[in-house]
Amino acid sequence: MRKRALAVGLGIAGMSAALGLRRAGWTPVIIERSPQRRTGGYFVNLMPEGMKAAADLGLDNLDTRNPERGTTWSLNHRGHRRPALGWLDLPGRPTAMVRGDVEVALWHQISDDGVEVRFATAPAEIVEDDTAVDVLLDDASTGNRYRESFDLVVGADGLRSSVRGLTFGPHARFMTTWNAMVCAFALPEQAPSFGAQDSLISARAGRAVWVFGLADRAPTALLTYCTKALDEQFTGDGTERLRAVFDDMDHPAVRHVLDALPTTPDHLFDSVHQVKMERWSTGRVVLAGDAAWCLTLFSGMGTTAALRGGVELGRALAEHPDDLDGALAAREARLRPFITAHQRMARLKQQCFVPTNRALEAVRTLAMHVAVNARRTVTETRLLRAAAEAPHGV
Template structure:
């Protein structure tokens, strides 16, 4: 029986554990945090990500948690509406094989599917890694060791596994900060079953009000020194950058100030590597390729990457290095494309000027026209394959 150590209990790590366990592997998931984390932002599963969720048997659980489609209102800084994008536009553009859920709900569905199949080591880190042709030995922070046929680093953009196996570097830090957090209750200024979005030079704020335990806030902005912003903490940094806005933002910031514990607050980075594996060690998800929120598809790529990794290992049986090389060759073109889309997406989420804001408004207004929706949908279908 083959054994795998998986570092990271996020989407990529849990999906890998689920796929490998179903193929007869025995897995151990090592997670730095003392317990599972909740919250997070909205993720869209479409294309290969939706297909992977289906193959992994996640759709029944996710269907109960899916958020569905909602109306989006683009607003000015004071909260006055510019124009409305009906939910029917998203429905027409995305098609039937798509699903929108909170990141935390996707992680919960994965965890519930795999919790009885794998062993979890919370509050634990990897301190050293050693490998030869036949196995990889992982030393953990509690002093214990794990011998395995495969080590999967799925520990995110700040991956310690990446540093241990490949050395420092590979992370490309960008001059942006992103924050997302759940909202406890109704949001003043945002009608239920809708979202308001403000897009201005260098910043975006979106407040989604879908009812209790289904509402969230998302902020991103350009800044010259993201580490300094992170040291301030989300409440102070967001209040300074977005405190002048209306349309639900003041209420969201008050909720964050009362309880910042579930907030995701980080600098924006990509990970660019010449290869994702060495011997019996492989990186997956943000640890390997981090496309950033500006591209979307991060969760979908994590699911698809885990599912395709399992398929490659199954095809190559005992030849782990050959399986990892074949898996990477198949997945890398999609990742490269998504990273390029992210670099262009920065103009959408943090427009450099008022002219860019105006051009974005023109584009979104055009999408609401019936004749354009089909073109948008075909474009999404092409980029999601």
């Protein structure tokens, strides 16, 4: 008899976990709270570890969207544009895509693997005994509740994970507060006067607007700002609130982004938190992705980590076929150093996205200036060397 696992959440972590489970010879069932699969989404970058994990999970059809041309521009206080370095210039060859690109590739793979997916379904209760984990499932499409037994439950239901809440304890115990908000959405079109694949950054103390230029589709936008009054941010008209926060960034590109927000069919607006846990599993319940270790958007490693989580789950279960505790401990031991390092790095990377005060804004501006000039010098030196070495000159 194949062992059965319930993966809660049809995001990158849930589908990656399901593929890992399949590769270990298990039968996964995915439940998803929403009535249908989501599409689209915001810019994400995958690092080489993420591309490797995607390949390990059998994803050979990932759409990548690194701009083939286009410049990254920084908009200064006077509204002038200057060449800048963007997220894709970070060391390590990041690959650009949108979240939906990764999800659609995973979706095709789980469909090929015959993984069962139940929509409009969420766990209401999780009870474990010596031999199995019994889950009370809530089917919102019929209003029915039913119980089902599994050998393992994987909680991959995001930052505010209900599996974590039902099994490990209240969110407040694990979600650290970063006093920051994020709003991310796809733009219908590029900001006026910029190239289709250009990226734009307007970063001031405590707030920033980013536009990520992409190949073969319109850019996506990301607004982020710092605030201690988190609860207040979820009251009233969100667009008006954002207009007030970015009021002094009086640039046509920023206005373009703010004007586009109410017209987008879907956007993400949320507070920023990191999830910190001493253990990601207890008995027959294990957490994955943002539910377990949310790194924050500033890290730029959440997708990579979610894919790797699926690979390591499958590998550990295959290596310890008759020892679930041993398998989950082995998975955690392999992932923990990677996650801890990126949780630490996220604080530093946050300053690339949004300098949290004026002093850091000045440091960021200076660092950007130095980095852009250094890159220009390297490029010019390469060109001069190539010209000198060419047999007949260039």
